[in-house]
Amino acid sequence: xxxxxxxxxxxxxxxxxxxxxxxxxxxxxxxxxxxxxxxxxxxxxxxxxxxxxxxxxxxxxxxxxxxxxxxxxxxxxxxxxxxxxxxxxxxxxxxxxxxxxxxxxxxxxxxxxxxxxxxxxxxxxxxxxxxxxxxxxxxxxxxxxxxxxxxxxxxxxxxxxxxxxxxxxxxxxxxxxxxxxxxxxxxxxxxxxxxxxxxxxxxxxxxxxxxxxxxxxxxxxxxxxxxxxxxxxxxxxxxxxxxxxxxxxxxxxxxxxxxxxxxxxxxxxxxxxxxxxxxxxxxxxxxxxxxxxxxxxxxxxxxxxxxxxxxxxxxxxxxxxxxxxxxx
Amino acid sequence: xxxxxxxxxxxxxxxxxxxxxxxxxxxxxxxxxxxxxxxxxxxxxxxxxxxxxxxxxxxxxxxxxxxxxxxxxxxxxxxxxxxxxxxxxxxxxxxxxxxxxxxxxxxxxxxxxxxxxxxxxxxxxxxxxxxxxxxxxxxxxxxxxxxxxxxxxxxxxxxxxxx
Numbered sequence: 001x002x003x004x005x006x007x008x009x010x011x012x013x014x015x016x017x018x019x020x021x022x023x024x025x026x027x028x029x030x031x032x033x034x035x036x037x038x039x040x041x042x043x044x045x046x047x048x049x050x051x052x053x054x055x056x057x058x059x060x061x062x063x064x065x066x067x068x069x070x071x072x073x074x075x076x077x078x079x080x081x082x083x084x085x086x087x088x089x090x091x092x093x094x095x096x097x098x099x100x101x102x103x104x105x106x107x108x109x110x111x112x113x114x115x116x117x118x119x120x121x122x123x124x125x126x127x128x129x130x131x132x133x134x135x136x137x138x139x140x141x142x143x144x145x146x147x148x149x150x151x152x153x154x155x156x157x158x159x160x161x162x163x164x165x166x167x168x169x170x171x172x173x174x175x176x177x178x179x180x181x182x183x184x185x186x187x188x189x190x191x192x193x194x195x196x197x198x199x200x201x202x203x204x205x206x207x208x209x210x211x212x213x214x215x216x217x218x219x220x221x222x223x224x225x226x227x228x229x230x231x232x233x234x235x236x237x238x239x240x241x242x243x244x245x246x247x248x249x250x251x252x253x254x255x256x257x258x259x260x261x262x263x264x265x266x267x268x269x270x271x272x273x274x275x276x277x278x279x280x281x282x283x284x285x286x287x288x289x290x291x292x293x294x295x296x297x298x299x300x301x302x303x304x305x306x307x308x309x310x311x312x313x314x315x316x317x318x319x320x321x322x323x324x325x326x327x328x
Numbered sequence: 329x330x331x332x333x334x335x336x337x338x339x340x341x342x343x344x345x346x347x348x349x350x351x352x353x354x355x356x357x358x359x360x361x362x363x364x365x366x367x368x369x370x371x372x373x374x375x376x377x378x379x380x381x382x383x384x385x386x387x388x389x390x391x392x393x394x395x396x397x398x399x400x401x402x403x404x405x406x407x408x409x410x411x412x413x414x415x416x417x418x419x420x421x422x423x424x425x426x427x428x429x430x431x432x433x434x435x436x437x438x439x440x441x442x443x444x445x446x447x448x449x450x451x452x453x454x455x456x457x458x459x460x461x462x463x464x465x466x467x468x469x470x471x472x473x474x475x476x477x478x479x480x481x482x483x484x485x486x487x488x489x490x491x
Contacts, residue, residue, distance in 0.1 A: 006357050009356075009360040010363060012361065013452070016453070281446070
C-alpha cells in the first residue's frame, strides 16, 4: 500500500458507488426491447442521466453523460493529469474538426467532442482567430502546420495523417508518463490497433512506404513499426501484413479487418475492456478509476448504438451483435 | 548523557508514534472511502462506523505500551535507569520490548485498513453482508493483539531481570 495509492481511497469508493448506476447486459436488453427512441430516453432519465433541453439530439445526451463522468474523475482523483491520455484523442479531434469546419464556413465548434483536456472555448477562439499559439504544445505548432497545409494544398488526407499520428504519439507519451501499468497497457492496445488499421487501409489502397512512415506512430511495444513498414516493401503487401499480424497478440482480431471494420472496432473495444476487469475490485490506486471511466465509455458506445437503431428502425439482431462488452 | 534512558524513551516513543501514524492513516483512508457511500445512503453509516474504527485500536495499544514503559523507567514512577553500562543494556531491552508493538501495530493498522476498504465496497453493494466485512477486517486485529501482548509481557518483566 504505497502512499500514492492511499490517496485514492475516496475516488475508488466513489467510483464503485457511481458504477452501481451503470447499465448491465440485462438492462441493455431492456433498452433494445424498448418500443421507441423516446422510451429509451425515458429509461435513461430514470437511471439518473441528465437530459438536455432537446432530447431528440442523441449526441447531446451522450456528451452530457460522458462529460459528467469525466468531470467526476477530475474532481475526485487526487492527480487528474494522470488520466489525460484517456481523453487526449478528443482534443486532437477538436483541432482537426475545428480547422476543417473553419475552412468550410461552418461553425468551428459544431463537431467538437466532449470531454477534452483543452477548454473548448479556447480551442474555438484559437482556431477562429488563427492564433494557434494560444494553445499548449503540441497543439499550437500542429494547428498552425495543418491550417497552413489545408490553405495551401487543400490536402485533407495529409492533414488527417499529421493530426492522427501526433495524437497517437502523444497518447503513448502521456500514458507512459503516468506510470500506471493499466493505463499504459490500455493505450498500447488503442494505439497499436489504430496503427494496424492504418497500415491495413494504406496497403489496401496501394499507398507506398513513404506514406506509411508518415502515418504510423512510434512507441508501440506489442507491434513493430519497422515490420509494418517492411510489409509495404514486399511484392505481396497484404499477405505479408496479415502474415506478420498473425504472429502478434492481435491475431484474433485481424480477421475482422477485411470482413467488417465495425466488427474490428468492437473487437478492439472488447479487448480494452477485458483488460480492466482484473483490477476492478482493487481497494486503492488509480486502476478502478480508469476502469470506471472506460467502463462508462463502453456503456455510452452501446447506448449510442441503441439510440441510433431506434431512430433508424434497425433490426434488433444486427444491433445486438454490435453491442460492446460491459464493465460488469 | 544517560544512554540507557534515551534508548528506553526511544522505544516508548516509537510504540505510540508508529501506531498512531498507522491508525490515523488507516482510519482516515477508511473514512474517506466511506464518505461517498454515506453520501449515497446515510443509513449505512452505522455499519461503516465499525470498519472506520477498527484500524484505530492499534493507536490505543501503542499508548498503553508507552505509558507502561514510562512507569517502569522512572518517568511516571518506578526506578530511574542508572547512567551505567547495565543501565544502557536495560534501556536497550526496553527499546527491544517496544518494537513488536511499534512494528506489528503499524503494519497491522495499514493492512487492516486495506481489508476495511474492501469491506466498505462490500457494504456499498451488499449492505446485508456487513457482518462478513467486519469479521474479515477483525481477523487482522489478532496480529495487533499478539504484538501488544508480546510487548506488554516484555516491558513488565525487564525490571525483574537480575543484572
